[in-house]
Amino acid sequence: MLLALSGVVPAHAADPTPGVITVAAFLYLPGDTEVPELPLVVEQGASLTFTSADTVGGFHSIVSEDLRADATPLFWAGQIGPGQVSEVNGVPGLEPGTYRFYCSNHPDMNGLLAVAPA
Numbered sequence: 001m002l003l004a005l006s007g008v009v010p011a012h013a014a015d016p017t018p019g020v021i022t023v024a025a026f027l028y029l030p031g032d033t034e035v036p037e038l039p040l041v042v043e044q045g046a047s048l049t050f051t052s053a054d055t056v057g058g059f060h061s062i063v064s065e066d067l068r069a070d071a072t073p074l075f076w077a078g079q080i081g082p083g084q085v086s087e088v089n090g091v092p093g094l095e096p097g098t099y100r101f102y103c104s105n106h107p108d109m110n111g112l113l114a115v116a117p118a
């Protein structure tokens, strides 16, 4: 039924552009705190996809430093290895602001996600 409708339902003009973050050589690109000239910015409500192009670092994840009241991360993704892709869960529900995150396998991998007002 959804397939039958897909041709006649236009995309909503206000849908925010999905973001993409890639990990390579132990760096989040964009968004790694070691590469501040490449910031990771998504519009409020946008989804974020995590991909891995890392051929040296094994598996990586994204875990927000901030937790919900139930002690689960505000957003998270992974573990993914080279060539794999995962949605970053929780990003579309974030309020505007900046959020730090890290890799649970490599705690020295740190990133910053900026959510811009829609």
Ligand SMILES: [Cu+2]
Binding pocket: 026, 057, 059, 060, 061, 103, 104, 105, 106, 109
């Ligand atoms: Cu990692």
